[in-house]
Amino acid sequence: MATDQEIVIACRTGDKEIYRELVERYKVRAYYAALMYAKNRDDALDLSQEAFYRAYKALDSFDTDKNFYTWFYRILKNVCINFVTRKKTHNQISADREEMPELVSGDANPEEIFESNEQAKILWQAINQLKEKDREIIILKEFQEMSYQEIAEALDIPQGSVMSRLFYARKRLLKEVEHLND
Amino acid sequence: MIKQKLTCEQAQIRIMGLIDKELSSDQEMELMNHLKTCPVCQKKYEAFVGLKNEAKAMKLKKLPEIYWDDYWDQVYNRMERGIGWILFSIGLILLFMYGSYEVLHDFFMNPAKPLLLKIGVGIFSGGLVVLFVSVLREKLMVRGVDQYRSVKR
Numbered sequence: 001m002a003t004d005q006e007i008v009i010a011c012r013t014g015d016k017e018i019y020r021e022l023v024e025r026y027k028v029r030a031y032y033a034a035l036m037y038a039k040n041r042d043d044a045l046d047l048s049q050e051a052f053y054r055a056y057k058a059l060d061s062f063d064t065d066k067n068f069y070t071w072f073y074r075i076l077k078n079v080c081i082n083f084v085t086r087k088k089t090h091n092q093i094s095a096d097r098e099e100m101p102e103l104v105s106g107d108a109n110p111e112e113i114f115e116s117n118e119q120a121k122i123l124w125q126a127i128n129q130l131k132e133k134d135r136e137i138i139i140l141k142e143f144q145e146m147s148y149q150e151i152a153e154a155l156d157i158p159q160g161s162v163m164s165r166l167f168y169a170r171k172r173l174l175k176e177v178e179h180l181n182d
Numbered sequence: 183m184i185k186q187k188l189t190c191e192q193a194q195i196r197i198m199g200l201i202d203k204e205l206s207s208d209q210e211m212e213l214m215n216h217l218k219t220c221p222v223c224q225k226k227y228e229a230f231v232g233l234k235n236e237a238k239a240m241k242l243k244k245l246p247e248i249y250w251d252d253y254w255d256q257v258y259n260r261m262e263r264g265i266g267w268i269l270f271s272i273g274l275i276l277l278f279m280y281g282s283y284e285v286l287h288d289f290f291m292n293p294a295k296p297l298l299l300k301i302g303v304g305i306f307s308g309g310l311v312v313l314f315v316s317v318l319r320e321k322l323m324v325r326g327v328d329q330y331r332s333v334k335r
Binding site for chain 2: 056123
């Protein structure tokens with residue numbers, strides 16, 4: 001089986017079909033990563049596909065000594081953040097026009113993401129109360145199952161900082177969970 | 183060199199490495215020794231393990247297989263369309279430049295055409311361009327966030 005790096009090198013020679021192997025390898029992870037931002041199935045599918053397309057266009061800038069998925073994740077994250085920002089602006093404009101409060105909450109629909117479970121609902125709610133920096137690192141660790149080295153590459157931070165960032169994020173998460181359980 | 187003992191804060195940060203299985207055996211042993219003698223950190227350790235287990239128990243909902251069937255096709259279509267859009271845009275720019283030159287040369291620079299007609303055509307064309315760009319921009323913006331775009335009408 002070809003490695004990610006071998007596939008990227010083949011893609012650079014113009015072989016589009018071989019890119020399919022990379023897409024098949026990472027589509028599920030990419031979908032779930034997008035779902036954490038988009039919070040609904042259709043948008044998550046669309047955003048992850050868009051990210052694969054943009055990654056294909058940018059393959060020349062990929063350093064083949066690095067991990068493909070962490071590089072791809074950064075593209076995916078940008079695509080998702082742009083989407084969320086546009087959606088917020090759009091909802092704001094609609095709400096202003098119709099003089100109605102914003103109806104769609106950012107952390108709606110945990111049922112679309114997780115199997116139904118009361119504790120999962122609370123934890124997901126608590127995760128969404130966190131600041132984006134904390135929320136992201138927890139998602140990378142718990143739901144993307146990245147190693148510390150992968151997290152460091154994905155967030156572009158020193159590997160030594162991952163443990164302490166996770167500590168403070170989890171500490172705040174514990175507090176939120178306790179607060180919601182009270 | 184004398185090794186300094188772990189402080190509680192260092193130990194609690196290191197608990198992350200322990201529950202995520204990222205510590206070396208030396209680091210793990212040092213932490214375990216601290217936990218044996220520190221009830222505060224021991225309590226924290228239990229809380230973090232509980233949190234980790236709760237997160238593990240959260241099962242991400244599986245996407246029905248049907249959604250994965252044409253996943254690659256959708257990515258491939260975008261890749262092809264991307265090249266198509268680049269060629270289309272280059273062609274359109276060239277055509278627009280040629281058209282503008284022709285109109286400028288044959289109509290606006292032609293002294294036989296009345297000035298009022300030239301002003302009228304100029305304003306009309308300008309308005310059309312503004313309207314076209316505005317509608318296009320709105321369509322693109324709405325399309326990006328339209329939750330019902332996949333619904334067949």
